[in-house]
Amino acid sequence: MTALRITAALFVDLGRRTKTSADGGTWVQPPRARYECLLCRTTEGPVKGPIAVQEFVARIRTDHPANCTANHQGAHAA
Numbered sequence: 001m002t003a004l005r006i007t008a009a010l011f012v013d014l015g016r017r018t019k020t021s022a023d024g025g026t027w028v029q030p031p032r033a034r035y036e037c038l039l040c041r042t043t044e045g046p047v048k049g050p051i052a053v054q055e056f057v058a059r060i061r062t063d064h065p066a067n068c069t070a071n072h073q074g075a076h077a078a
């Protein structure tokens with residue numbers, strides 16, 4: 001049986017905003033996101049705001065593994 005190895009968790013809170021105006025409303029609670037790597041036990045973020053969250057989510061799953069200190073299996077045998 002092959003199990004998918006969970007190595008990281010990405011948490012995204014989409015937030016809440018008023019829906020009153022044509023400009024998209026005002027954020028009551030801005031979106032937030034954070035990424036927890038279970039290999040090196042690092043938390044990236046949290047970031048806040050719609051644009052920051054969008055960029056964070058788009059890049060973190062490739063960015064963190066590239067910098068992860070626990071990513072090089074065998075290279076850093078602890």
Ligand SMILES: [Zn+2]
Pocket residue numbers: 037038039040041042064065067068069070071
């Ligand atoms: Zn890591």
